[in-house]
Amino acid sequence: MSELLFADYVPKNLEPINSIGAKWLRLLAAMPLESVAGGKRVCVKMHLGGGTGFTTIHPFFTRKLIDRIKAAGASAVFIADSPGSVATAAERGYTAETVGCPLVSISGPDDRHVRLTPIQPPFGAFNEVEIGAEIVDAEALIDFSHIKGHGACGFGGASKNLSMGCVSQRSRGAIHALEGGLDWDRAKCSHCKICAENCENRAISFTEDGQFDVFYHNCKFCQHCVLICPEHAIRMLGGRYRDFQRGMALTTQAVLAGFKPENRYFINLLMNITIFCDCWGMTTPNLVPDIGILAGSDIVAIEQASLDLIREEKLFPGSLPAGWALGASGHLFEKIHGKDPYAVIAFLHELGLGERDYTVHTLD
Numbered sequence: 001m002s003e004l005l006f007a008d009y010v011p012k013n014l015e016p017i018n019s020i021g022a023k024w025l026r027l028l029a030a031m032p033l034e035s036v037a038g039g040k041r042v043c044v045k046m047h048l049g050g051g052t053g054f055t056t057i058h059p060f061f062t063r064k065l066i067d068r069i070k071a072a073g074a075s076a077v078f079i080a081d082s083p084g085s086v087a088t089a090a091e092r093g094y095t096a097e098t099v100g101c102p103l104v105s106i107s108g109p110d111d112r113h114v115r116l117t118p119i120q121p122p123f124g125a126f127n128e129v130e131i132g133a134e135i136v137d138a139e140a141l142i143d144f145s146h147i148k149g150h151g152a153c154g155f156g157g158a159s160k161n162l163s164m165g166c167v168s169q170r171s172r173g174a175i176h177a178l179e180g181g182l183d184w185d186r187a188k189c190s191h192c193k194i195c196a197e198n199c200e201n202r203a204i205s206f207t208e209d210g211q212f213d214v215f216y217h218n219c220k221f222c223q224h225c226v227l228i229c230p231e232h233a234i235r236m237l238g239g240r241y242r243d244f245q246r247g248m249a250l251t252t253q254a255v256l257a258g259f260k261p262e263n264r265y266f267i268n269l270l271m272n273i274t275i276f277c278d279c280w281g282m283t284t285p286n287l288v289p290d291i292g293i294l295a296g297s298d299i300v301a302i303e304q305a306s307l308d309l310i311r312e313e314k315l316f317p318g319s320l321p322a323g324w325a326l327g328a329s330g331h332l333f334e335k336i337h338g339k340d341p342y343a344v345i346a347f348l349h350e351l352g353l354g355e356r357d358y359t360v361h362t363l364d
Ligand code: SF4
Pocket: 188, 189, 190, 191, 192, 193, 194, 195, 196, 228, 229, 230, 231, 232, 233, 234
């Protein structure tokens, strides 16, 4: 059974020492960062967001983490994310001055500084990924993640931060391509656009040359378009979001393989839990009250505990987009996105990356 540390967002009284900022400092002090990061070149992997989104991890939490890593004796520390997010990070409050260390692109400014890494075991044609060289060349990895929903896989956390956030755009596309899903027969299509108009998730569009295009990030595999098409031009190839999740798990494994287990650490912030991933480049209402911060050395346990802490009964009225309704079964994120968020955790566990059983030690 894996052990996790937890700082509860809810203060027992209104003394500043019981606020989440003060608890964060105590949580940092309790982390074994001397052994994880001491004497090492440390990469802190974050999702720095984009566009007008501002509910990524607040620079305050980032700065205190960087200070703690330095105090633990790291030989160097830097924050890494994809080239686009790093290029605009200052607009959202992340600069070398505010966070206390350099912000670097995982793969250089042009996304070409990568290391081809095998996927083990290969998943069909998905057998290698391009991992950013800055990730590969680091000696210790702190996976510092914001928990939120995700249209393609149900939720985004520690695994999503590594698998989609540590690879080149080409490899990110290859992982998304595993979703597959809908097959369209151009010969049958009359271009009435009924499918696009009736997709409540706005996943369907048509290119200028009349090609059917599905944005699988949004698609819930509800089959509404399949059923409504008067020409029977669309058919379902199978709910392949699980293939996407397996691709995420395999890529997570490939990233982690570059680090000794004792030089990996995971921190999940359960705050500003929004419906979509930070890659959407916008902020939407929080779905549930802020929960707190989990930390530990087991990626499976921390992902499992993060999902377990997000409770449907806490859903804020009015926090879902207009016209959205909850599905019938599963975790809150499954009821929202139609995809079982625990599936990726099951794949991570299957790969031997950690334990689904955990105990939580809540800090005072
Ligand atoms: S509903 Fe069917 S026929 Fe109409 S545009 Fe969509 S795929 Fe083509």
